[in-house]
Amino acid sequence: MRVIDSIKVDRTDSCGERSPLFIIIKAIEKIKECGEAVEILMNDYDWYVSLKYILQIRGLDYKVEDKGKQDNFMKVQVIKDC
Helix, strand or coil: CEEEEEEEECHHHCCCCCCHHHHHHHHHCCCCCCCEEEEEEECCHHHHHHHHHHHHHCCCCEEEEEEEEECCEEEEEEEECC
16 A cells, blocks of 8 residues: 555644645545555544545545554544455
8 A cells, every 4th residue: 555645634723714624535535546545643533533424425435444543643544445
């Protein structure tokens, strides 16, 4: 698997025009081929649950793999499921 992008979304920096979920979805849209992944660091469990739900209701063929923690952030990878 090849990580094509890595992003970090922090709940303390989540104000402004763009929502963290929008940032996450835009990063995932960069995935074009099997074996590509986006690595996401987030510190809000609601974003994790929302991400999984959005992928499910959109019918997108991606899977979310938990990769533990890094500096008090949840680390996940979103991978195109082929």
